[in-house]
Amino acid sequence: MTDDIRVLLVDDQKLVRYGFSLVLGAEPGLTVVGEAGDGEDAVRLAVRLRPDVVLMDVRMPGTGGIEATRRITALVPDTRVLVLTTFDLDEYAFGALTAGASGFLLKDTRPADLIAAITAVHQGDAVVSPRITAKLIEVAAPHLAAAITPEPVAGPATLTARESDVFRLIGLGATNGEIAAELHLSESTVKAHVGRVLYKHGLRDRVEAVILAYTLGIVGR
Known part of the structure; x- marks a missing residue:
């Protein structure tokens, strides 16, 4: 258990967090250590729990995902942040890169790909898949x-x-x-x-x- 990848889920929709929690909780080697419904709670829990990976939504009321990412990567530099975004890579997600995010996941990512991405980023590997990379750099770069x-x-x-x-x-x-x-x-x-x-x-x-x-x-x- 001590070697499990510790994940913090951040999304303002309870059903989304519940779905991710079910998927990750059933996977050996992954442990969901906390959930947050907004960026402010995400920062507070990240500092307290020191998760390995934060699965971060972008658009949330109050403190959004970009600002939360900036604060988490500054306060807990060993924690990696994966940003959740829509298929068309909305412009709000791009700001997360300069805030210190380590990559992107699509909200409709298949469970196996979600698990693989969390594992990859924890190991310092690539997270932005080739099919997303071209559009990412075209619009964001x-x-x-x-x-x-x-x-x-x-x-x-x-x-x-x-x-x-x-x-x-x-x-x-x-x-x-x-x-x-x-x-x-x-x-x-x-x-x-x-x-x-x-x-x-x-x-x-x-x-x-x-x-x-x-x-x-x-x-x-």
Whole structure:
């Protein structure tokens, strides 16, 4: 039980929280440690419970998901936030990226994909799937690129050839497993490469790496 991924559910609709709770509660290795109906409660519970992952709705009365995400990632930096959004990626969700969110989930995500996404983000893997990535960067990148101010430890030219390959695949939304298969590497080796790419570019996480790869022209517009 101590190794379970601890999840905090945040949504202003009780039925939505109940549905997610049923799905996650039935999955070995996941534990729902709390529920919040608005952003203010989410922040309070995140600070008190220190969950591994917060499943965060965007539109809520009072303190919304974006502000709650900003405060949670500042106060509890080890906690990862997954933003719940609609299929068309409404503009309110984009602000969550600059607030520190680690990725997006669709509200109609299948249970198996929901569980996989929570596990992935807990492990530091990609969350924004390839089918969402193209639309995300098309709409969000022009607005978010200026807000992302990486402080590179070294310039892009200092990436090794392998790190450059990994950076390109991150930009395409590939997971560590997919990158490993594409480059014929072990997942542990890929994880090390990803860490060095983020470090050298001064990026917070893979979501910022996706946007940077887009703005640098490493992946197509």
